Amino acid sequence: MVPTRPNAARARLLGEAGAVDQAGIEERVAKFATRSIKRASKVWGLRLAVSMTDLTTLEGKDTPGKIDSLCAKALRPHDHPGVPPVAAVCVYPAMVARARRRVGGTPVKVASVATAFPSGQTHLRTRLAEVRGAVADGADEIDMVINRGAFLSGEYARVQDEISAVSQARGAAALKVILEVSELETYDNIRMASLLAMRVLRAGDFIKTSTGKTPLNATLSNTQVMIEAIRDFHAETGVAIGMKPAGGIRTAKQALHFLVAVKETLGDAWLTGRRYRFGASSLLNDLLRQLERERTGAYQAPYSFSEASESY
């Protein structure tokens, strides 16, 4: 009988998940960025990306007025009728009721961050109460953060139990589990945390890269580690988990490269807003700008799109 080593839990989880080679995964994703998406395939990809966007505002200075204008933009991103509405608006719990009034009854969902976003550093009972409150106010989707402190100190069971507890509290809402990849740091950790979370999720739930509140957010590489984990979990259990890269995706070209990775890793079944989302705010206008470029042959000034945040 082999004595149990202190880090046996990590060895077990890593053994089950399998390791990720850093140089290899970065070489793989570099190929996605060399794909050249032109003409009709570009328009298709851009529209798809619009329909996958979780249009987000998560600021201390958010007001009901700001939420109203965000919801209006979400429902009708552009005057041109060919542009679909976005997937969801993503707001703090205090703004859920207001957002619900604006987009309720439309295809646009209300997503709310909860669980003491972004750090998660408060009592579990408080985090759960926050989730229940957001759902009670009408949130269709809950974006939770995992306990990174517990993960890094090797308390994997605790991380998973907490996700389970949130999953109980969210009721019928969909759950998106934020790993905060920049704090997990290594690709091995990202893969382990992905599998840890997916074990206790339902079909239709998501795993998500980051809060957008740390310097490093979604990259092609950390997103690739996560979608490969989703693919392997699906192959094994048949349960389809969605993916949401968040933060750092600002240009249409970047978004198309992320979608190429989906096409070549998870396949056609994930090329839908039900299974893939972009957590972003400034991305939307660049998508619209590129769509207008394809439609009219000329680039429009950034200020010709509503809710433009760029100075010009």
Added chain:
Amino acid sequence: MPSKRQPARGRAGLIFGDLWEFDPAPETADPRLKPRYDLFIGGKFVRPRSGKYFASINPANERKLADIALAGPADVDAAYAAAARAFGPWSALHGRERGKYLFRIARLLQDRAREFAVAETMDGGKPIRESRDFDVPMAAAHFFYHAGWADKLDYVAPGRTAGPLGVVGQVIPWNFPLLMLAWKLSPALAMGNCVVLKPAETTSITALKLAEILQDAGLPPGVVNIVTGAGGTGSAVMGHPGAAKVAFTGSTEVGKLIMRQLAGTGRRMTMELGGKAANVVFEDAPIDQAVEGIVNGIFFNQGHVCCAGSRLLVQESVYDEVIASLRRRLGTLRLGDPLDKNTDVGAINSAAQLAKIRELSDLGEAEGAERWSPPCDLPERGFWFPPTIFTGVAQAHRIAREEIFGPVLSVLTFRTPAEAVEKANNTPYGLSAGVWTEKGSLILWMASRLRAGVVWANTFNRFDPASPFGGYKESGYGREGGRHGLEAYLDV
């Protein structure tokens, strides 16, 4: 919870369909081809004395690209004479000055990178992604690297006097026409030698375009002479009495002929020949990245790579998982128009090579190995072969022993590290090998036992001008690249 140790049950297969099909994205840079290319002798383009030309075609559509001069013995004589005349002043030049020419060539090549990439792809059939991202930048990198060595001859062999050999005869293959030219030319020139070079007959165009760059760089006439033609011309270049040294990259078969021809002449030789590299995947390897390395190892440049990882050795415990992942990955490779920026697998270089690949693959099936290719439509015109995997291959099968030089992978299994070494070394070749494991000590253990010139760990087909490259056994001798590569062009 998925466990790595169990094969995927595949109860929920993924769909890699045409929901989002990419539009054609052809590279549109003008390759600036001339309808006819003459020989480059004494700094000028001259007509062949025979007056004969042959056609160079695009293997992707079989259309003629240009007429190429056929050099006969008299032309080869003229090239050697021009080189011999140039050798005195060129070798007397200060290394610093020679370095300037090499830097100039490298920069001119970078300036015209897109044009050269398109020409290389049209002439050879390789995807534009590879000629643009690998062949042309690496060729420029070799000129840059050796430019730096030109004034440092005294440091190549410290304490000894080193000087150039004289006129060097070089014959290069068709798989990386421009890059192999750079590998051969740049160390020879940096060390003060003059060159007579013969490109492969199916891929002469970028060599002759580089001759235009040599003119633009003001390289003294005769320092580099390029003669084009088939085997007869190559034999004349290799066997010429004016050569102080010959360098050959190509098949083991032709390499042996040259060695026989030159035996007893006292002329120096370096040979970079065939390979049948083993790519060894251990059970603890990161599978997705290993699969990527396997794909890069054998399907890069349609497998027309002497160091291609054409034998996959997989530890039995992860065999099912590796094969399932490999098949899934192959399903996403895009085969087609080499000029399309999204093409991963291009055309086979020539009809003759296609026939050889077909023959060996049919033989593999006849010998009892199981053949698999992803569903893919091959274009009607041109020379095409789908990415192919053979499983259930035994050491005794010809597809496990002979170099196929095409997009064909033979998969074998092993149980222990010792068995992996034994199988990997059980080949007449020894050019390269790959090892995939998370365990650092196992990498070193394997690397010290594999009889191969290059051993890659957790990667494959990585190159750098500073890193020597060359083979064991029937893969040849002599090294190219790095300080070791310079010694082949020096009299120490």
